[in-house]
Amino acid sequence: MELKEKRYRRLRIKRRVRKKVFGTPERPRLSVFRSNRYIYAQVIDDTKGITLVSASSREPEVAQEGGRPIERSRRVGLLVAQRAKAKGIERIVFDRNGYRYHGNVRALAEGAREGGLHF
Numbered sequence: 001m002e003l004k005e006k007r008y009r010r011l012r013i014k015r016r017v018r019k020k021v022f023g024t025p026e027r028p029r030l031s032v033f034r035s036n037r038y039i040y041a042q043v044i045d046d047t048k049g050i051t052l053v054s055a056s057s058r059e060p061e062v063a064q065e066g067g068r069p070i071e072r073s074r075r076v077g078l079l080v081a082q083r084a085k086a087k088g089i090e091r092i093v094f095d096r097n098g099y100r101y102h103g104n105v106r107a108l109a110e111g112a113r114e115g116g117l118h119f
């Protein structure tokens with residue numbers, strides 16, 4: 001599959017998912033972005049259009065511990081959950097952003113659940 005086709009396929013899936021997934025102040029959206037090297041997570045209130053909490057595998061507390069990418073993704077999930085709970089957020093909706101719920105995306109979600117977030 002050509003790279004351009006792959007990118008457009010993910011964007012189509014992303015639009016289809018985002019029709020249903022919407023973050024409210026009571027239940028914000030946990031959005032995941034995965035690059036080739038890093039993984040990023042944001043908790044977003046879509047009514048105001050603001051990011052409430054974020055975490056990534058580039059941050060020192062995640063990157064210094066090293067480990068395999070799946071382990072780092074799990075730590076990012078734990079970190080975003082810890083920051084969200086500090087702001088009083090416990091219930092979220094999960095936005096996989098067009099990626100398959102597999103590998104690093106799944107590890108991040110499981111880490112967020114371990115941290116106490118409810119999907």
